[in-house]
Amino acid sequence: MEITVIASLSAQRRARDLAELPGAVVDVVVVGGGVTGAGVALDAAARGLSVVLLERADLAAGTSRWSSKLVHGGLRYLAHGEIGLARESARERAVLLGTTAPHLVRRLPFLVPDAAGRDVTALAAAGGRLGDAVRWSVPGGRGSLPATRRVTADDVGRMVPAVRPGRGGVVFWDGQLSDDARLVVALARTAAAYGARVLPGATARAVDGGTVHVELDSGEGFALRAGAVVNAAGVWAQRLAPGVRLVPSRGSHLVVPADRLGSPSAALTVPLPGSRSRYVFALPQDGGLVYLGITDEPVEGAVPDDDAQPSDAEVRQLLETVNQVLTEPLTRGDVVGAYAGYRPLVLPASAGAGPGNATADLSRKHLLSWDGPVLTVVGGKLTTYRAMAEETVDAVVARLGRGSARSLTARLPLVGAAPRVALDRVTAPRRLVARYGTEAPIVEALGPDLVLPERPETVGELRFGVRHEGARTVADLLDRRTRIGLVPADRERAVRAAEQVLAAEL
Numbered sequence: 001m002e003i004t005v006i007a008s009l010s011a012q013r014r015a016r017d018l019a020e021l022p023g024a025v026v027d028v029v030v031v032g033g034g035v036t037g038a039g040v041a042l043d044a045a046a047r048g049l050s051v052v053l054l055e056r057a058d059l060a061a062g063t064s065r066w067s068s069k070l071v072h073g074g075l076r077y078l079a080h081g082e083i084g085l086a087r088e089s090a091r092e093r094a095v096l097l098g099t100t101a102p103h104l105v106r107r108l109p110f111l112v113p114d115a116a117g118r119d120v121t122a123l124a125a126a127g128g129r130l131g132d133a134v135r136w137s138v139p140g141g142r143g144s145l146p147a148t149r150r151v152t153a154d155d156v157g158r159m160v161p162a163v164r165p166g167r168g169g170v171v172f173w174d175g176q177l178s179d180d181a182r183l184v185v186a187l188a189r190t191a192a193a194y195g196a197r198v199l200p201g202a203t204a205r206a207v208d209g210g211t212v213h214v215e216l217d218s219g220e221g222f223a224l225r226a227g228a229v230v231n232a233a234g235v236w237a238q239r240l241a242p243g244v245r246l247v248p249s250r251g252s253h254l255v256v257p258a259d260r261l262g263s264p265s266a267a268l269t270v271p272l273p274g275s276r277s278r279y280v281f282a283l284p285q286d287g288g289l290v291y292l293g294i295t296d297e298p299v300e301g302a303v304p305d306d307d308a309q310p311s312d313a314e315v316r317q318l319l320e321t322v323n324q325v326l327t328e329p330l331t332r333g334d335v336v337g338a339y340a341g342y343r344p345l346v347l348p349a350s351a352g353a354g355p356g357n358a359t360a361d362l363s364r365k366h367l368l369s370w371d372g373p374v375l376t377v378v379g380g381k382l383t384t385y386r387a388m389a390e391e392t393v394d395a396v397v398a399r400l401g402r403g404s405a406r407s408l409t410a411r412l413p414l415v416g417a418a419p420r421v422a423l424d425r426v427t428a429p430r431r432l433v434a435r436y437g438t439e440a441p442i443v444e445a446l447g448p449d450l451v452l453p454e455r456p457e458t459v460g461e462l463r464f465g466v467r468h469e470g471a472r473t474v475a476d477l478l479d480r481r482t483r484i485g486l487v488p489a490d491r492e493r494a495v496r497a498a499e500q501v502l503a504a505e506l
Helices: 011-020 035-046 075-079 083-100 118-136 153-159 180-193 234-239 312-323 382-400 430-445 459-468 474-481 488-505
Strands: 025-031 051-055 105-113 149-151 169-177 197-200 202-208 211-216 221-231 249-257 267-271 279-285 289-293 337-343 366-371 374-379
Touching: 011 197, 025 035, 025 382, 035 051, 035 180, 035 221, 035 374, 035 382, 051 180, 051 202, 075 083, 075 118, 083 105, 083 118, 083 169, 083 382, 105 118, 105 153, 105 279, 118 169, 149 153, 153 169, 169 180, 180 197, 180 474, 202 221, 221 382, 234 337, 234 374, 249 312, 267 312, 279 312, 289 312, 366 382, 374 382, 430 459, 459 474, 459 488, 474 488
Parallel strands: 025 051, 025 221, 051 197, 105 267, 221 374
Antiparallel strands: 105 169, 149 169, 202 211, 211 221, 249 289, 249 337, 267 279, 279 289, 366 374
């Protein structure tokens, strides 16, 4: 069976869209190409609205590529009594696992070892069972994940061999993305399949009434008119909506070789000292790496455009926390990479001047706020992006008086998605299927040669990124379409391959 590429974000399509947009009138302009903005663009386009998505840099260039790559059910929300938010998270996780992106989301066991303390595992067991009950209460949740259970010392040794031997633990289950940036790209391409114009390298400089002034990264500019402007710029949302009250926080991760933890098959879960709801996770990844995170530190002042960097204190905190349960402690010498991202936390109206250092305790609820034709959507979590987008477009449809009143996205598979039985029949390497779904054979056919001998990424992935996923620069290819850039030494050696592909394809 021949497989065709749907909704190619090619250089030709971008040039055509740019030629048509100056002076155009559209229903919705979405500002921000992260998971929220891409989700809004898809929801709006699927309802029949004309949509333009503007992103100043690249798809997933901001917060959305710096997550823990988890699709989680909100156990932490339960600890803070936010049952509604936990149910929403569990419902959206089931949608992603079952319909939206089964190729990008997998089940992942989380191990809380008794080596962290029996009081810790008792609390984890209680929380896990409460999370199971919440999952069972939402559509599609009952059969989506296994139940929480006790495990033996032998089980612990098999799941995470680096944990001190001789004691058991508790396992609960959640969802893991193969790559958060790939989810954003899939959303944007699916939106494009419904007619949305997706434009990385285009900054919304100002909104004057219904007129949006756009500056391209080439230095050129143009204006277009929109019935509504959705501000989904995350921690940078205040540039278009100064009245929105945000308290950004920084979440950091370390990248370590998986063999330093015995190549774990489960996520090692260790509580931060003194906390009953915050954990450090050692999250196994394809390609022989583990991501160790996550911190939650308040950010003072304006959020810069440049990527965040973990502080020395965060590095120390992550290593010291996980080392509590390891036979051989991790050291800074084991760290081969690190990354950090900003969270756009919303400050409640009742909070007065600010929450001090309590960003970890701020709600992950999102905010919708109109200011003239601009609707700001900010806050929330990656897991609940679809629900946020649906609520946002509901508000836009009500304001415009056109477009379908019902969202389609809970039943709408993204490009590459298929039921798991169909994904199992795709004739391509399993790693490519987990990243490209039904399009994996196309990616494989574009070139199976490895970008670097000791890494799994292929030249075909780079070519596919340029031809069909809107990649225009080395950073787009190495830092977002693939994640080679998470290990700086590998990134440096892969630059030449990326440059060669760009020269040949553009």
